[in-house]
Amino acid sequence: MTPPDRRLTPDDRERFARQLELPEWGDAAQERLRDANVFIAGAGGLGSAVALYLTAAGVGRITLADPDVVELSNLNRQVLYTTKDAGRDKVGAATDRLVSLNPSAAITPLRERVDADSAPGLLAGHDIAIDCLDTLAARFVLNRASFEVGIPMVYGAVAGFTGHVSLIEPPETACLECFVPRKEPPAPAPVLGCTAGLIGTLQATEAVKRLAGVGETLAGRLLVVDGLAMRCDVLEVQRDPACPVCSSR
Numbered sequence: 001m002t003p004p005d006r007r008l009t010p011d012d013r014e015r016f017a018r019q020l021e022l023p024e025w026g027d028a029a030q031e032r033l034r035d036a037n038v039f040i041a042g043a044g045g046l047g048s049a050v051a052l053y054l055t056a057a058g059v060g061r062i063t064l065a066d067p068d069v070v071e072l073s074n075l076n077r078q079v080l081y082t083t084k085d086a087g088r089d090k091v092g093a094a095t096d097r098l099v100s101l102n103p104s105a106a107i108t109p110l111r112e113r114v115d116a117d118s119a120p121g122l123l124a125g126h127d128i129a130i131d132c133l134d135t136l137a138a139r140f141v142l143n144r145a146s147f148e149v150g151i152p153m154v155y156g157a158v159a160g161f162t163g164h165v166s167l168i169e170p171p172e173t174a175c176l177e178c179f180v181p182r183k184e185p186p187a188p189a190p191v192l193g194c195t196a197g198l199i200g201t202l203q204a205t206e207a208v209k210r211l212a213g214v215g216e217t218l219a220g221r222l223l224v225v226d227g228l229a230m231r232c233d234v235l236e237v238q239r240d241p242a243c244p245v246c247s248s249r
């Protein structure tokens, strides 16, 4: 039972009315979202969709980490930003946009790259990490840190018209190093903007479900989306017994 001072406010009831009506949702799910603390690594194409939808859905606290500034070539997919943001630091521009969307959301901008030394300390205290990064090396750093800290990670990756989504659940499921080939794709990969929006929106959906405790997640499964043929496949992923991250746990 939620104490009276932690119950949803009249403003919450109006803002989230259309999802509170869902039979799978309701006050308890909305309160879990409000009390959640989410770490979004990367404020690019994936991070834009993830941050906008999580803020709109009512996630209470979001840390957004990215070292870059907004460039004109970002704007085909990074829908957090407008033309006048060119030259601004991404997390500063993103924070303004997200707070204007939902003033109750506590957004912590982190203008830095998440590296192997800093990642575990940065992730500590968060309920879930969302991988919106654009290099395999950075993804593996986040994957390792999520295992070290013991929080789930929503994996998402995009190239061209295709994308991947999965949910890593330490220590139960295979981790990223178990099933993603250790070969860095050419960067930056060309990408159709809406493909990043599509995959980011799927990542946000997984995060919201996991935080609220509703539905069936992609834990242990990899969703592969081919936007050009408009086909989706869901593959079971297996733990690699020789995985340097998760096999000994």
Ligand SMILES: [Zn+2]
Pocket (backbone or CB within 6 Å): 174, 175, 176, 177, 178, 239, 240, 243, 244, 245, 246, 247
């Ligand atoms: Zn592994």
